[in-house]
Amino acid sequence: MDLGVQIVWLFVLAIPVASVSWTVTHEEIFREPREFCQDRSENARSYLARKFFYVWTCEYCFSHYVAIFFLALTGYKLLFDDWRGYVLAFFALPYVANAYMGLFAQAKLEAKKDRYSAKVIQAEAEIKHMEKEQKLQERENGVRAA
Numbered sequence: 584m585d586l587g588v589q590i591v592w593l594f595v596l597a598i599p600v601a602s603v604s605w606t607v608t609h610e611e612i613f614r615e616p617r618e619f620c621q622d623r624s625e626n627a628r629s630y631l632a633r634k635f636f637y638v639w640t641c642e643y644c645f646s647h648y649v650a651i652f653f654l655a656l657t658g659y660k661l662l663f664d665d666w667r668g669y670v671l672a673f674f675a676l677p678y679v680a681n682a683y684m685g686l687f688a689q690a691k692l693e694a695k696k697d698r699y700s701a702k703v704i705q706a707e708a709e710i711k712h713m714e715k716e717q718k719l720q721e722r723e724n725g726v727r728a729a
Contacts, residue, residue: 584660586662589660589661589662592657592659593659593661593672593675593676593679594679596653596657596659596676597676597679597680597682597683598680598683599649599653600646600649600650600653600676600677600680601646601679601680601681601683601684601687603649604642604645604646604649604680604684605642605684605687607639607645608639608640608641608642608645609642616639617639617640620636620637620639620640621636621640623636624636624637624639624640642681642684643677643681646676646677646680646681646684647673647677649677649680650672650673650676650677650680651673653676654669654672654673654676659672659676660672661675
């Protein structure tokens with residue numbers, strides 16, 4: 584496989600690595616198992632148990648295990664056709680996947696910020712509307728009293 588094709592494979596293969604890693608470590612569907620792992624990573628008696636459970640809560644750590652799975656599934660190698668190609672791919676895939684996850688996290692944060700900004704603007708508009716109605720009521724009450 585020539586270098587250009589290997590690079591394309593790297594950037595394409597990093598997408599499912601990032602997707603699986605992010606989903607397991609951040610999304611609601613895995614919240615309960617992740618909370619269990621979080622608790623065990625902090626409270627397990629043995630060092631190895633704490634580290635084992637921590638892997639399931641950290642997208643960077645978990646992406647290495649997901650990368651191993653996809654390397655075994657695809658046989659992807661980077662730069663070399665022997666075991667060295669697997670080693671390089673093993674470190675390159677999580678690197679690119681984590682760059683994708685960083686971009687995704689930033690996009691999610693921006694979307695959340697936009698939603699909250701929209702809610703603030705809506706609340707401010709509702710307050711202004713209520714104040715306007717209150718002033719109209721006060722005027723009507725003032726006219727009736729006079």
